[in-house]
Amino acid sequence: QPGLSRIAGSPSSPSFPKHAARSLYRIPFHTRRPSRRRGYGGAAACSPSPALRPREFNFGVPVMQRDTSSSDASASHAGRVRRRRHATEATTDGNRANGQPLLVNDQNKYKSMLIRTYSTVWMIGGFAFIVYMGHLYIWAMVVVIQIYMARELFNLLRKSSEEKQLPGFRLLNWHFFFTAMLYTYGRFLSRQLVNTVTSDHLLYKVVSGLIKYQMFICYFLYIAGFVWFILTLKKKAYKYQFKQYAWTHMILLTVFAQSAFTVANIFEGIFWFLLPASLIVINDIFAYLFGFFLGRTPLIKLSPKKTWEGFIGASVTTIISAFLLANVMGRSQWLTCPRKDLSTGWLYCDPGPMFKSEHYSLEEWVPHWFPWKELAIMPVQWQALALGLFASIIAPFGGFFASGFKRAFKIKDFGDSIPGHGGITDRMDCQMVMAVFAYIYHQSFIAPQNFSVEIILDQIIRNLAYEEQKYLYERLGEIFHERQLTQS
């Protein structure tokens, strides 16, 4: 089996030139790194696809990138060299230096690195631009990424031979996708939506009505899909259809849970989206660098190229940079202010106690020559330490999961949307795990703790008509007035 013979000049693949075998070894499909962009940064360590010369699992679809030759591998994989050992595992560790000249010598690798760098730069540039544009555009970017991811994943385990007998089956997938989108964004952005349409009275009524019955509408759309699925069950294809149905649910669950939480985070303040994403990117890059220079002990059988040195070095770096980055990002109001509606203008707000620097005196701790006598630390920096810890220790498991998955189903990449990187899911695997954690952490420890007010306000918005809301407001005002009178 190819998976095990990642040894240079392995006897099982005599036709491969030695350097090609080594390059296969370095393959990882994804990644490149540094990208600030949400999806793109994660790649490196996050989806260490094994250099399994994959026999691509042919589902009847001419699968892209059948890796039967080494050049193919290098074109799409070269460069994913984070904390990887360049030498083969069979030779001793002393051989590490030998790997490098080969990299330098190979023209194909240069070319592929160039492609990857080019697309990475574009991704970073695009991402920075969108962050500048604002919350609404970031949301739009998330939706676009979702659609691409879902499309990749839907296509992944599809067998075109079976699908020919089932017209309209793909449409069912998109129906469920649309329902899931309506449901998640309806729940998470209902307040913002209501605040946006307050200009027009009629629109406000329509939108409040929709929100009030949102759960019911989504449920009925789901039931319609369910009934449609049952009505289109074809005798010979039961098993395939049920599997696709389950697969669709799993995809939608994965894709929507994390993107819904990401969007919720964005509207709480771009900081809570940008910081976790950056930490994942930083973790990847430093894991590569540490592994490159110091890597010796393999980390996990699932991703043989990862090393403990890379892992630990990256963890330390990530935690430190979390601390520093939180301070840097916390100074910008554009990043820290929550967005209450769907507008795109500039934001002003009171940053809140989380982003106010507190001064700590260092007099007794440091020697005389130390220039700074006191530190200004924002409370958010302590929280960022927790985010950094998670990003370095748990988030890579998202990458391991994706690798294991690809190995289990003998797929090389989730897709091929991004030249040099593979598909969008390849980029997003660690980011997904991080986004969910960031949301839950934020909700549990950072969000204002007055849940009761939020819950009741939510109830008021969802359940009362405009006139009723006004009436409630007036009644409350009267009660407060009476209370003041009796107290004074």
Added chain:
Amino acid sequence: MQRDTGAGDRTPGTPSPTHGGRLRHRKRSNEVPSDVNTTNGANLLLNDQNKYKSMLVRTYSSLWMMAGVVFLIYMGHLYIWAMVVVVQIFMAKELFNLLRKANEDRQLPGFRMLNWHFFFTAMLFTYGRFLSHQLVNTVTSDKLLYKLVSRLIKYQMFICYFLYIAGFVWFIITLKKKAYKYQFSQYAWTHMILLMVFAQSSFTVANIFDGIFWFLLPASLIAINDVAAYFFGFFFGKTPLIKLSPKKTWEGFIGASVTTLFSAFVLANFMGHFQWLTCPRKDLSTGWLHCDPGPMFTPESYDLPGWMPQWFPWREIAVMPVQWHALALGLFASIIAPFGGFFASGFKRAFKFKDFGDSIPGHGGFTDRMDCQMVMAVFAYIYYQSFVMVQDLSVETILEQILRNLTFEEQHELYEQLGKLLVRAN
């Protein structure tokens, strides 16, 4: 287990104990001969001793189940919740075992425990969310316990997330080289099972604590639909309904629908008279309940229209508003809920199983009994939340909530935020 390789369960000649009585709207005779043969099928039914025996077994276990359910309803909300939890555990166990391959599992020690870990996490999450109010109200007696419980609820989401991540990491660490595909399939299967089992049972429990009525009525409608469909099919069944379940007929379907709608209307009135069934339970106690039934259960009198014949004894009827809602529930129970059964049939056919399990003699497993109930329970919850509960959430009730639950500062904050919202709307 019970791989169904023969057409045994589809012909009347094989009274398999698990399918013999599932005679809802099925044609008793073979499909191949002409429809005229229906009465012949009934004769065959009468003549076959095995069928009698299996019908007896089924009736016996049905009676026990009904008696058990009635007893639990009498005992109250907490015990019904316990019953739901027990049913959940059995269903999950059946479904976990269903697609397990014993030979692969031997190489993976501790893999089954992973399933139960996720099960426990899901249980903590769903019941923590749905019953947080009730839990808080129950432990108000002891101050320390109250603090502990409020903390747990506050961080409930985080705790459950960490339990899930622990399971996720454990899964990845235990991936074994040769068994990747099997392990990933099992992982996906576990998620699907837990999603299905917990969505419907948590909604069921939420319904129970809003009033046993909202649990009992939908469940009864499903049972009535099934029984009526069987009888209509038995006596009038002629035209097959769907290829997936060849024994179901259009006559059975339509007859059952009409019966279900009618009984929904009548049953809602009957059940609405009992405070035990209609009052919501605010905590986890088990004592008696008294409450103001609310406008939903207060009969309103309607004068019958003039075109009613003279001999009709009643000149006006008292209809509770809830009866109109019950019509909607009945409509769903008769038209959409059977698709839950079709789904289960199709699933069993796809993966070549005869039954989901064998816990209940004569009936198969828990999942076999619950398939339509699951679809109905979700609908009942969503219908309740969208159409019934909101009618109770008038300005008065919200105002009362505000004054009772919020501190003065929080009330002022709410006032300010509401003000901002309304100002923008103008």
